[in-house]
Amino acid sequence: MGVGIKATKKTNFKKTNNKKNIFDSIPAELIIDIVARVAASSSRDLFKAKLSCETLHKFADDKYIIQRASLDKFPVVPWTLNDHKQAIFSDRCADSENPEALCRRGIVRYFEKMEMNSGIECLLKAAKSGHLEAMYVLGLIMILHGEETKEQGMKIIIDMKNLQTKRKNIQKIRESFSTTLGSIWVKNTMVVGQAMPTCCTRQDHAKSIGLNKLADLECAACSCDQEIVHLWEILPKSI
Numbered sequence: 236m237g238v239g240i241k242a243t244k245k246t247n248f249k250k251t252n253n254k255k256n257i258f259d260s261i262p263a264e265l266i267i268d269i270v271a272r273v274a275a276s277s278s279r280d281l282f283k284a285k286l287s288c289e290t291l292h293k294f295a296d297d298k299y300i301i302q303r304a305s306l307d308k309f310p311v312v313p314w315t316l317n318d319h320k321q322a323i324f325s326d327r328c329a330d331s332e333n334p335e336a337l338c339r340r341g342i343v344r345y346f347e348k349m350e351m352n353s354g355i356e357c358l359l360k361a362a363k364s365g366h367l368e369a370m371y372v373l374g375l376i377m378i379l380h381g382e383e384t385k386e387q388g389m390k391i392i393i394d395m396k397n398l399q400t401k402r403k404n405i406q407k408i409r410e411s412f413s414t415t416l417g418s419i420w421v422k423n424t425m426v427v428g429q430a431m432p433t434c435c436t437r438q439d440h441a442k443s444i445g446l447n448k449l450a451d452l453e454c455a456a457c458s459c460d461q462e463i464v465h466l467w468e469i470l471p472k473s474i
């Protein structure tokens with residue numbers, strides 16, 4: 236019996252050894268799906284996978300994977316050589332319509348480069364893919380742009396806040412936006428140094444806006460104003 240088991244093991248070992256690469260026996264779609272999941276969790280792990288074997292290296296550049304790659308720990312603005320490499324990757328992600336990369340590109344173009352139309356276009360694309368931060372920023376920008384788009388912007392923010400039953404979610408979105416905005420040089424003169432717009436016109440509501448940002452407000456317009464107050468808090472006071 237013992238000898239039999241030994242013999243079988245030996246045969247299996249030989250079989251495994253004869254294969255050039257274990258990934259050769261897995262369908263390409265499955266490899267792409269697995270690598271996309273790795274990339275969605277961490278792009279650094281994607282880079283490691285890419286370096287680990289030739290097959291993964293070949294698949295790692297697949298558009299499906301690039302579209303889903305996470306940019307979580309990547310800096311928005313490159314400072315070091317390594318950041319620069321990551322910025323090139325972020326650019327590739329945005330070109331492949333990765334929603335997270337598009338959202339960042341949209342924020343940078345709108346708030347820093349003052350390329351407002353193309354910034355809004357990027358945010359729109361990301362929002363259409365369901366990227367919540369892009370949707371949130373787009374809602375704020377629409378409020379800032381005044382009467383024509385203000386109501387639509389307010390609707391986006393109100394709907395988002397109503398749907399986000401867990402307050403943590405809207406807080407997370409707000410924090411992520413603060414981090415992105417805090418890492419760029421905000422130079423948009425349509426926003427910086429301007430008077431803060433308000434959504435609620437009721438005099439008796441005005442005092443409650445700045446207080447307890449996470450409180451549920453019954454007035455939808457005040458709820459939008461809370462987000463505008465937050466934006467004004469994180470914006471530089473002058474250029």
Ligand SMILES: [Zn+2]
Nearest residue numbers: 435440454457
């Ligand atoms: Zn109000």
